[in-house]
Amino acid sequence: MNTLKRIMVGLDLTPMDGTLISYAAFICAELQIEKVYFIHVEKTLDIPQEILRDFQDKQLPVDENLRQMIASKVEPAFSGSNTAVEILVEEGSPLKTLLHWAKIKNIDLMLVGRKLRLRGSGVLAQKLLRTGKTGVLFVPETADPHLNRVLVSVDFSEYSEMALTKVLDSAMNRPNTKVYCLHIYQVPTGYRTLGMTYEAFDERMRGFAQDKYDRLLSKFPELRDRAELLLVRQEDEDDIGELVVMEAKRVRTDMLVIGAKGMTAAAHFVLGSVTEKILRHDMDIPLMVFKMETQEVGFLEALLS
Known part of the structure; x- marks a missing residue:
C-alpha cells in the first residue's frame, strides 16, 4: 500500500515554480498520489502597486489573483490527472504557515525547490527539514523527471529501514525501478591491537555489512531481484x-533517499548531520528525506504551531 498519499508543493512565484510543478505532476502520476496542495505564502498581502498591474482581475482580492496566477500554471500540468489539486495562498510567516498547513492537511511529503543559479538561499527549505515532522523532497532547478534508479543510504538502523519501506511502498507499481542500497563504513583505528592488517580488517568490515544486508533482505524480500548493495x-x-x-x-541515480534521525530541540540548532552534509554537496539530484512519523520534535513545534 502506498504510504505517500498527500503531498504539498511550496511555490515562491519565481521560475523555480515551473520545475516544481512539472516534477510534482510526474511524481503524482508515477506514485499514484491522491491529492496535491500547491501553497504560496506571502508575509503580507499588502502587495505593491507595480505588482498589482500584473493581475488579470483587479477587482478580486490579492489572494484570489495570486491563486489564479498559480492555477494558470498548475492546471495544464495536471490535465487528465487522477490526482486532486488544491491551491492555497496564505499570509504570514512562511515557515510557520507551511508547518501549520502540512499538519492540518496531514501531508506525507513536502516538495521544495533547490536553486542553483536562480536567486534564493534555500534556508526556508532546510528549516522545514529541521523543524517539521513531514518528509521533504528537495527538487533541483535542473531536475529531469525520471525514476529508473533510486539510491537509498543505509546504515542498517531503523531510520534506513523506514526509508526503504517508504521507497518500496511507493515504487511497487514500478517493478523496473532499480534500488541501490549504499552503505558507507569505516575501518576502526584499533585494528592493529587485534594483530590484523588494514586490508584484512577492511575485508572483515565489508563482510559485516554484507551479513547485515542479507538480514535486511529477509525483511524486504522484494529487494532481492531489484536491489544492489x-x-x-x-x-x-x-x-x-x-x-x-x-x-x-x-550510478546515475534519479533520486537519493535517506531516513533522517530525529533530533532533540537543542540539537536543531547544531549543523553537521549527515543530511545537511549531503545537502552541501548535492546540487542536481532530487533528495528525498523521510522522518519517523512518531518522532517528537520538542518544544520548537509548540513555538511554531
Whole structure:
C-alpha cells in the first residue's frame, strides 16, 4: 500500500515554480498520489502597486489573483490527472504557515525547490527539514523527471529501514525501478591491537555489512531481484556527504533517499548531520528525506504551531 498519499508543493512565484510543478505532476502520476496542495505564502498581502498591474482581475482580492496566477500554471500540468489539486495562498510567516498547513492537511511529503543559479538561499527549505515532522523532497532547478534508479543510504538502523519501506511502498507499481542500497563504513583505528592488517580488517568490515544486508533482505524480500548493495569506505578525512553524492552520481541515480534521525530541540540548532552534509554537496539530484512519523520534535513545534 502506498504510504505517500498527500503531498504539498511550496511555490515562491519565481521560475523555480515551473520545475516544481512539472516534477510534482510526474511524481503524482508515477506514485499514484491522491491529492496535491500547491501553497504560496506571502508575509503580507499588502502587495505593491507595480505588482498589482500584473493581475488579470483587479477587482478580486490579492489572494484570489495570486491563486489564479498559480492555477494558470498548475492546471495544464495536471490535465487528465487522477490526482486532486488544491491551491492555497496564505499570509504570514512562511515557515510557520507551511508547518501549520502540512499538519492540518496531514501531508506525507513536502516538495521544495533547490536553486542553483536562480536567486534564493534555500534556508526556508532546510528549516522545514529541521523543524517539521513531514518528509521533504528537495527538487533541483535542473531536475529531469525520471525514476529508473533510486539510491537509498543505509546504515542498517531503523531510520534506513523506514526509508526503504517508504521507497518500496511507493515504487511497487514500478517493478523496473532499480534500488541501490549504499552503505558507507569505516575501518576502526584499533585494528592493529587485534594483530590484523588494514586490508584484512577492511575485508572483515565489508563482510559485516554484507551479513547485515542479507538480514535486511529477509525483511524486504522484494529487494532481492531489484536491489544492489554498494559498499564505500570512508577515510578519516573524507566528507560523508561528498561520498554519498559522488556514489549517487556514479550510478546515475534519479533520486537519493535517506531516513533522517530525529533530533532533540537543542540539537536543531547544531549543523553537521549527515543530511545537511549531503545537502552541501548535492546540487542536481532530487533528495528525498523521510522522518519517523512518531518522532517528537520538542518544544520548537509548540513555538511554531
